């Protein structure tokens with residue numbers, strides 16, 4: 582479970598996350614939505630201890646990320662700009678991560694298999710396509726067999742087969758009782774994947790609802806239309822002029 586309580590992050594230029602409180606429950610895929618600049622990536626970075634909150638807290642299984650021993654065994658994360666050593670091979674990258682978390686060599690083969698990357702194990706990171714990098718990122722997230730998965734825009738760069746694969750994987754992980762938080766701009770994809778939604782705008786919570794109820798409350802509009810209506814006041818910039 583992920584618990585975000587009164588989380589606030591201010592930068593010199595303004596407030597990215599503004600008194601955000603929500604819980605991500607295990608056993609279902611939770612979609613994390615919001616227009617550009619809403620604060621999704623900042624929230625995810627705060628959950629993963631990559632940045633310090635100005636106030637409030639983000640807990641994973643009751644603990645801040647930074648205090649979790651062998652964090653890969655508790656939380657798997659896929660971030661938009663994953664850092665890959667360019668000349669390291671796929672297997673070397675996973676081995677390096679596994680070692681630092683006390684994870685055995687056998688698990689590397691398992692995650693390569695699970696992500697369709699077995700055939701690419703000896704490829705160097707710099708030669709991977711965007712879709713393969715995404716798959717490697719997912720393999721790294723799965724390494725520690727974690728109970729919590731946090732995925733920032735995982736569909737980016739994936740071809741249609743990859744999109745179905747990641748959707749199926751997230752649903753299976755949730756069905757196994759794991760906590761799955763996934764951010765995306767692709768509403769049609771979220772409608773198919775997420776059972777629950779957390780929507781933010783300008784750093785604030787706009788909705789924390791089951792996907793079905795969210796769409797139903799917007800008189801049968803598509804998720805995309807419902808999202809546009811909810812966030813229309815919260816977009817930072819709009820084509821054609823002022824807010």
Ligand SMILES: Nc1ncnc2c1ncn2[C@@H]1O[C@H](COP(=O)(O)OP(=O)(O)OP(=O)(O)O)[C@@H](O)[C@H]1O
Pocket residue numbers: 592593594596597615616617618619620621622623624
């Ligand atoms: N390191 C930083 N310094 C200053 N401002 C920042 C920093 N990181 C993010 N921001 C600002 O915080 C706000 C939220 O950004 P964030 O990247 O979290 O939004 P997002 O919802 O992930 O956006 P997108 O959908 O475009 O990825 C933006 O206004 C952004 O400019």
